[in-house]
Amino acid sequence: MTGSRLETATAHTLSLRVDEWNGHLPGQHIDVRLTAPDGYQAVRSYSLAAPADDGVIEITVQRLPGGEVSAFLTDIAMIGDQLEIRGPLGNWFVWDQDDPSPVLLVAGGSGVVPLMSMIRARDRADIQTPLRLVHSVRTPQDRIYGDELTRLAAQAGGPSVTWLYTRTAPTTETRPPGRLRPSDLDDGSNWTSGATPICFVCGPTGFVEEAANHLLAAGHHADRIRTERFGGR
Amino acid sequence: MVHVTRGFTGRHPATDDRLPPGQYLTDDFPVLSAGPTPAIRRDEWTFSVTDGDQALRSWTWDEFMALPSEDITVDIHCVTRWSRLDTTWRGVAIDDLLADVDTAAEYVLARSYGGYTTNLPLEDLLDGKAWIAYEHDGEDLPAEHGGPARLLVPHLYLWKSAKWIKSLDLVEDDDPGFWESLGYHDYGDPWREQRYQGD
Amino acid sequence: MSEHRDGNALAGPLADIFTVEATTAEVQCRACGLSTTLAQLVVYGPEPGLVGRCPGCSEHVIRVATTPSGTWLDLGGATSFHFTSTATRASSR
Numbered sequence: 145m146t147g148s149r150l151e152t153a154t155a156h157t158l159s160l161r162v163d164e165w166n167g168h169l170p171g172q173h174i175d176v177r178l179t180a181p182d183g184y185q186a187v188r189s190y191s192l193a194a195p196a197d198d199g200v201i202e203i204t205v206q207r208l209p210g211g212e213v214s215a216f217l218t219d220i221a222m223i224g225d226q227l228e229i230r231g232p233l234g235n236w237f238v239w240d241q242d243d244p245s246p247v248l249l250v251a252g253g254s255g256v257v258p259l260m261s262m263i264r265a266r267d268r269a270d271i272q273t274p275l276r277l278v279h280s281v282r283t284p285q286d287r288i289y290g291d292e293l294t295r296l297a298a299q300a301g302g303p304s305v306t307w308l309y310t311r312t313a314p315t316t317e318t319r320p321p322g323r324l325r326p327s328d329l330d331d332g333s334n335w336t337s338g339a340t341p342i343c344f345v346c347g348p349t350g351f352v353e354e355a356a357n358h359l360l361a362a363g364h365h366a367d368r369i370r371t372e373r374f375g376g377r
Numbered sequence: 378m379v380h381v382t383r384g385f386t387g388r389h390p391a392t393d394d395r396l397p398p399g400q401y402l403t404d405d406f407p408v409l410s411a412g413p414t415p416a417i418r419r420d421e422w423t424f425s426v427t428d429g430d431q432a433l434r435s436w437t438w439d440e441f442m443a444l445p446s447e448d449i450t451v452d453i454h455c456v457t458r459w460s461r462l463d464t465t466w467r468g469v470a471i472d473d474l475l476a477d478v479d480t481a482a483e484y485v486l487a488r489s490y491g492g493y494t495t496n497l498p499l500e501d502l503l504d505g506k507a508w509i510a511y512e513h514d515g516e517d518l519p520a521e522h523g524g525p526a527r528l529l530v531p532h533l534y535l536w537k538s539a540k541w542i543k544s545l546d547l548v549e550d551d552d553p554g555f556w557e558s559l560g561y562h563d564y565g566d567p568w569r570e571q572r573y574q575g576d
Numbered sequence: 577m578s579e580h581r582d583g584n585a586l587a588g589p590l591a592d593i594f595t596v597e598a599t600t601a602e603v604q605c606r607a608c609g610l611s612t613t614l615a616q617l618v619v620y621g622p623e624p625g626l627v628g629r630c631p632g633c634s635e636h637v638i639r640v641a642t643t644p645s646g647t648w649l650d651l652g653g654a655t656s657f658h659f660t661s662t663a664t665r666a667s668s669r
Contacts, residue, residue: 492635574643
């Protein structure tokens with residue numbers, strides 16, 4: 145572990161330097177395995193948050209109440225510690241940078257992590273594919289990567305970024321706080337120029353169900369919607 | 378090669394002598410799911426005891442509620458290492474359900490709504506060691522904890538206490554159930570830490 | 577409340593067993609015949625084990641448990657797996 149920084153009050157980004165890391169695809173994850181002195185092991189999956197940078201990878205860990213792995217990674221792990229990881233893993237929930245289809249990303253909470261990996265990959269490779277992120281968060285303080293997304297969205301050719309607030313919205317926000325609505329995913333703008341987008345949805349189980357149902361109802365085809373649900377623990 | 382992670386202990390290891398080895402104490406009641414929680418209406422619920430192909434007896438919900446029941450206070454231990462002490466239940470002792478049953482079977486395969494199964498020695502369900510429980514903490518047993526009714530065998534790891542119980546099949550052979558066929562122990566005694574095959 | 581995930585969560589344990597990335601393979605449910613990508617299974621777990629269920633009929637298609645002695649794998653709920661050549665190529669990337 146080479147670095148740790150706070151993204152929000154409860155989300156930490158950890159940097160890990162990995163020997164012989166041959167890169168990964170945006171959307172892939174790793175498994176982290178912790179072993180106690182008595183042999184007890186716990187394994188959890190974490191999405192990679194960014195393209196690898198000279199053998200250094202990043203994951204963003206949301207600290208969960210009672211989460212034994214997330215609490216260890218955010219509170220106890222220190223720079224210099226060795227962690228056991230397996231990966232990169234999963235070739236389904238990945239964005240193919242050569243696919244010219246517009247990309248619609250829908251995130252609930254820390255479900256933004258693998259989608260950020262796609263946004264950063266697009267930025268670093270200077271790809272012009274239209275990309276739109278809709279990120280549902282509880283409050284403005286829960287915007288993981290908020291500053292970076294704001295900066296990227298302001299650039300020419302940058303992604304379109306929309307935050308939705310479920311509990312508390314900034315005073316400038318006209319949308320009343322609340323859960324995801326069908327209109328949140330289709331604002332009537334022609335950002336895809338008529339092309340069929342590929343959709344990536346990531347978040348807690350209930351959020352992903354809802355978002356995928358809204359997308360299907362809006363006419364997106366099931367085979368153009370890829371989902372990644374994470375459990376509560 | 379196993380690499381011990383600096384500073385990682387798992388949850389706080391047991392010090393209470395009522396906790397079996399490797400267990401930690403919790404006050405919540407974690408829910409482990411191997412599938413969707415079945416929605417079972419009480420007016421459609423039945424519970425039966427079978428011996429081979431023969432249905433020995435069967436109860437509707439109302440018939441089951443008319444059986445003598447008892448209050449139960451027991452410690453429970455999950456193979457995922459949490460334990461709860463002094464949990465309270467209400468249910469029917471298996472002794473009462475199997476009274477007068479004459480069988481050569483030595484084992485039981487418990488079957489649940491939703492398809493779950495688990496195998497146990499018949500003698501572990503007798504002599505006041507096991508129940509079909511339908512209340513927990515003075516309330517109807519919630520679906521996520523196995524309601525309307527679940528098997529309760531507190532002296533074995535909790536995966537033996539099948540949620541959403543549908544039948545007890547008396548069988549001659551100790552054929553493995555859902556987790557027992559995927560590496561978990563056939564008996565599952567928490568005090569001998571029988572978590573996995575070979576323990 | 578049944579918290580479940582997708583077949584993406586099977587990628588790690590299966591990477592120990594298969595030489596190609598398994599979650600993009602197509603799998604057919606033995607119970608109802610539905611074919612789906614492994615990544616689209618409804619997955620429960622990780623403890624005591626990962627149970628991948630058919631999104632159509634909910635029967636279990638694949639089960640994986642990791643114990644101190646190694647990995648236990650049950651593919652009995654599937655009739656077949658189809659590993660496409662594109663999946664094989666992608667995994668070597």
